[in-house]
Amino acid sequence: PLSKHTMMHIGGCAKKFVYAHDDEQLANALADAQSENDRVFILGAGSNLLVSDDGFDGVVVKMADDSVEWTPQDDGYMLVTIGAGALFDEIVATACEKNCGGIECMSGIPGTLGGAIVQNIGAYGQEISEVFVSAQAMHKQSLETVTLTPQDLAFAYRTTALKTPDNPYVVLRATLRLPPFVAEDAVRRCIERNFARMVAQPPKTATELRHIVLKTRRSKGMCYDTDDxxxxxxxxxxxxxxxxxxxxxxxxxxxxxxxxxxxxxxxxxxxxxxxxxxxxxxxxxxxxxxxxxxxxxxxxxxxxxxxxxxxxxxxxxxxxxxxxxxxxxxxxxxxxxxxxxxxxxxxxxxxxxxx
Missing domain, CATH: 3.90.78.10 (UDP-N-acetylenolpyruvoylglucosamine reductase, C-terminal domain)
Structure with missing residues (x-):
């Protein structure tokens, strides 16, 4: 049952369930679905998904490419290219260890990179759209791979062009451009978001701000806990x-x-x-x-x-x-x-x- 693959633990069965660890496996799954005339649903971590009690009469493809490549830039920024199946919070944690900014306030958000792009996730004044450079995606019918720009995605509040039911693309991987962390900006953000009351000292590093955000999210029950x-x-x-x-x-x-x-x-x-x-x-x-x-x-x-x-x-x-x-x-x-x-x-x- 799909209840095993969503964070609400709700939902009936799919007709078929497959994993796609790379582009070839995804292409094969999509081609097989076409030959069988089956509907296809692309699954990340199931963190923003409610599944019908009747399940899904089609093929669920679980994106499982969690590759990550970090490339420092001469201007102090960091380019990071991430597979669609990578857990987004693990990317945030590593970015903070490298003292990169841009996504530290999205710490603790469950889900995968693919879902983060499709949903245009955000928290505490930051959104994925602000650091997005491009995404590689596969067309569900032609199986061709294309590069999608911010204009193609038409980012809006908690949505993109990829979130529509007739979206023809599957995100394979995406590249983000992360700025260096600036402590002064973090202090201002703490004041604006009322984080300052939670810590004795303002954050000096991205990791310190991440810990403040995680503490805030846990106090609201917004960090997944198997036992709670x-x-x-x-x-x-x-x-x-x-x-x-x-x-x-x-x-x-x-x-x-x-x-x-x-x-x-x-x-x-x-x-x-x-x-x-x-x-x-x-x-x-x-x-x-x-x-x-x-x-x-x-x-x-x-x-x-x-x-x-x-x-x-x-x-x-x-x-x-x-x-x-x-x-x-x-x-x-x-x-x-x-x-x-x-x-x-x-x-x-x-x-x-x-x-």
Whole structure:
């Protein structure tokens, strides 16, 4: 069952499951699927994946190339080319040991390099798009290998052109360009992100800042722990809503009248970003809220977890309750961040999103 290959430990069986350790194995798997007229799903670490209880009627290809090549540049930057199956946090750890910047605030994010690119992962003011140079990818039908640029990927908040259901490419490897770590920037980031209260001394190295980030993520249950079901999630189940500044201020004014306090909001590229976790909590969903086998994490309301034997249906029902509750309270619709794999492939999460 695919439940063995996702961090939520949920999901039925695939018709076929294969590993691709290199480009040739991937090409063979794709060619075999074509000859059998089978659907294909490309799997990384399953860290942002919710699988249907009915499983997937097709071939799941697990990307397993974890090769890494580090190339120092004359300008102090570091080029690193990474196989799609490499665990992203291991790359971050090594980058920090080399005192590279650019990705240290993404420490502790589970998943593979391939998934990191597709999702445009980010945390605490950093995004993979900021250090991305290029990716090699294989066309699922022609099996040709192409080079994808940042323009090709059309990076946006927690998404790319590769995240669409009709995306024809599989990421093979990607090259990142990491700047040298700058302590002054790290101190500023600590102040902006409220990390300063967690340490006696500001970070002087990338590794020190990584440890601060990991401590923060663990306090929120956002670092996977085999023995703690509160971490058996897809991370943030919903994205933080981004509203126009005018719309955000209108919602904030209404909330001040209703609750006598301001809504937390932060400047974003296209307006103001609201806190999905805060919206959920203010809609009477507390940490540890239980619905059948699913629950909200005891650490963070933005994570839906598998308490022990939750079904996909349990998770979907809880997600639906939350979306309806937040909309009823604030007239704001939360959008899922999770990737949903249904019987026939990647689908929209089967819940109703009020408008």
């Amino acid at each position: 079901f509160n971490t058996h999630s897809v991370g943030s189940f919903f994205v933080n809503p981004i509203l126009s500044e005018k719309e955000a201020q209108r919602h904030n004014a209404a909330n001040i009248i209703r609750n006598h306090k301001s809504m937390p909001m932060f400047p974003a590229e296209n307006g103001m970003k609201l806190s999905a976790a805060w919206l959920i909590e203010q809609s009477d969903f507390t940490r540890g809220f239980i619905h059948k086998g699913a629950a909200l994490s005891a650490y963070h309301t933005l994570a839906i977890v598998n308490r022990s034997d939750a079904s996909c249906a349990d998770v979907l029902e809880l997600a639906q309750l939350i979306v309806k509750g937040v909309f009823k309270r604030f007239h704001i619709t939360l959008s899922p961040e999770v990737v949903y794999l249904g019987k026939t492939g990647i689908e929209q999460l089967p819940i109703s999103l009020p408008k």
